[in-house]
């Protein structure tokens with residue numbers, strides 16, 4: 253099978269998770285990408301990434317600490333941008349203009365201008381651009397979308413998406429609390445605004461606000477994931493930092509379909525955690541379990557409740573794509589797996605989609621535009637608070653409303 257040689261750029265926490273996912277893709281038997289190089293400004297991270305690749309694949313990849321040198325290599329056809337969000341455009345734009353296909357981790361850019369610059373570069377160079385968005389690949393989300401597509405809920409009027417709860421510890425890295433670095437309200441929020449658009453279609457209008465619930469963030473007690481780079485990061489972290497970027501976002505959206513969405517992501521506070529992802533229509537309601545837990549989708553129709561795989565009985569035409577079936581098993585819409593396995597499978601599915609687009613010239617499921625609209629939905633909430641009114645997606649995408657972002661674009665040198 254033809255494979256595009258690819259370089260992982262950014263071998264921090266998520267870069268290491270990507271490397272594990274390339275192995276998962278390889279194990280699927282239908283890999284279309286060949287991990288031949290790693291690149292990181294930090295030589296220690298680049299070398300650690302290379303060690304990890306060598307251990308998993310039995311072959312040491314090329315190692316770069318200089319982006320331009322890597323881009324000059326004719327042996328690399330694509331880049332996988334896994335650097336921290338405020339640097340995505342400064343890595344992706346030169347890579348795309350050098351003729352490399354690129355998949356860029358979410359958020360595509362930390363402003364609309366940064367995201368648009370990446371999209372423009374891909375168009376100019378005529379290469380493939382994908383946004384790495386893993387959560388929609390989760391089989392329960394695929395099932396939820398199939399329920400909506402099959403019109404089992406009838407005319408949909410409302411989606412509720414609530415993810416509330418956190419603490420005052422830094423979330424993985426200090427940059428996740430700094431406005432000009434892509435704070436967690438955006439960094440985590442885009443996952444949810446992508447799920448909203450995946451379920452409900454395109455955004456039309458938005459009204460909301462960003463919040464800093466926890467002003468002072470202290471060094472976390474533990475790192476959650478057993479990856480070397482995370483452990484080292486924790487040692488490097490200051491005891492405490494003052495947050496300048498939002499850790500929370502609350503918004504109402506009007507979708508193109510006319511349906512409303514109530515959304516909240518609150519990444520702090522000492523109360524109980526709360527999660528709901530539900531869609532309500534004239535004929536029924538659906539409760540999705542969230543992401544990466546393998547729990548059941550629950551469908552409530554007139555007097556009937558169906559759970560998980562029971563729902564498949566109402567969806568005779570529903571099938572997940574080949575890579576998803578290979579990794580999760582045919583017809584699997586609920587599962588019991590550990591986090592690293594789930595995480596690697598989701599990313600292997602998104603990588604495969606990118607690889608197919610390179611080989612076939614198809615558009616990736618989450619292309620630059622879809623990545624940018626997820627970003628615009630969060631920034632639109634922040635912008636509406638500054639403007640004191642609801643704003644449209646078009647106003648955010650066109651730059652007609654940008655006061656919140658101007659300060660960030662200035663810091664990034666984009667204006």
Ligand SMILES: NC(=O)c1ccc[n+]([C@@H]2O[C@H](COP(=O)([O-])OP(=O)(O)OC[C@H]3O[C@@H](n4cnc5c(N)ncnc54)[C@H](O)[C@@H]3O)[C@@H](O)[C@H]2O)c1
Nearest residue numbers: 262263264265266267292293294297334335336337357358
């Ligand atoms: N989809 C998910 O589930 C998920 C989870 C975590 C992180 N992410 C995303 O992954 C990305 C990286 O996050 P992270 O937690 O790994 O960050 P991180 O800070 O741990 O790692 C970033 C790495 O990029 C390197 N880097 C920065 N600028 C560079 C440049 N110009 N050239 C080469 N290397 C450069 C840094 O040295 C560092 O090693 C972010 O976009 C984040 O939103 C996604």
